[in-house]
Amino acid sequence: MLSKSKVKQIRSLELKKFRNETNTFVAEGNKLVADMLPAFECDLLIAKPSWMATQGDIPAKELLEADDNDIRKASFLKNPQDVLAVFKRPAWSLEEADPQQQLILALDGIQDPGNLGTIIRLADWFGIEHIVCSQDTADAFSPKTVQATMGALVHVKVHYTDLPAYLQKQAEHQVPLYGTFLDGENIYTKELSETGIIIMGNEGNGIRPETEALVNEKLYIPNYPQERETSESLNVAIATAVVCAEFRRRG
Template sequence: MVTKNQIKLVVSLKQKKYRSQHRLFVVEGEKVVNELLQAGAKPFKVFVDDAVLMGKFKDADVVPSKILKQMSSLTRPNGVLGVFYMTESQKDIVDDWVVVLDAVRDPGNLGTIIRLCDWFGVTQLVCSPDTVDCYNPKVLQATMGSIARVNIVYVDLEDYLQKTNLPIYGAYMEGKPVYEADLAKKGVLVMGNEAKGISDEVGQFVTKRISIPQFGAATAESLNVATATAILLNDIRR
């Protein structure tokens, strides 16, 4: 049986300050909740609005649909809501490819990039402090559970990049075509803000500028940052 305090807590987690305060976050949907459980994420509570689903989730609480809708961030709740403990990020510099995000603001982009890191075996994602919160509900929906398998840290990028011995590749419109670049077996890939690209402060540490070339009569101004990350990671891992 869900209590008023539990409802109040879950609703409060829609805001970043309360997520940080309680070290908890919310995900919704049977598939995503299952993905996190299978990946070893520690659940605080799982709520379902259908007694049939209860057997699929150990110790789940059945709640009325109207209560789950009140707790949900979705316009149409899908019947399963999980509250999980945040994991402690490892801040060690990984000796492999690392993706670095400089002020990526769109939740969908960040969620997709987290999923891409999971797909391409990139275990470390380093974000600037002004990158969108990885526990934002829209980010979590886009990750489809991959957040449990990617170590995400928020740090000062200038300090981080200054300390690494890995080659640092930055995505630029005027960079060398990635298909012609001599890519290392391990390194750092920096992706910039959706509108402004990589900042000058971060760009000073980039050792090699790479780009995705246009073909034919293409007139698009630029690629979405998540799409660009997918193309670059594919070539890096090829």
């Protein structure tokens, strides 16, 4: 049986404050946890005996057998699976993210954990290894975001920084800074670089003015047909997919 204190410890990690204090995060689900075990240090793993029996040697500091009721008490999911784990948050260096050598995503105030998780998953699919976020972007290690990534955090490093200052530094090195705007150039006809930074903005307000001022390559995703009246904009995760797909199609 899982102790009340252990359940409380796990449940506290729903809040960013406690994730920061302990430098840990939660992942749930048979495949997600199995994918993350080789990549991240595991402080605690609770699982049904049937799941443990299929795993062999499990690299966790603390390993606890649990039944359905135990896992349900600790879980953040509506329909918990067989395993839940608490991992150490990795120490990723922003210095690794060199937009002069690779394509990087930058997120300016993305608020929805589901959108962020989907964007991380998209980055993984399109071979983008680094995402640079403004400090007010949703936390990549919140339970909802981690679940939405479907394990992509194993391959994609997410950094938080003063985004305008970071972009200003890159602009001084003539790095292409792409952003999507209604007055931008058609993405399907504009010349695109194989390296640089793609900036995606907040769900409701888009890219904020101080960030927009640094964008040197404005893009527009046209609707079809262009003369037809449509909804005002695309969901940011969908727009990210369209932009990344076009960059990779050219490359």
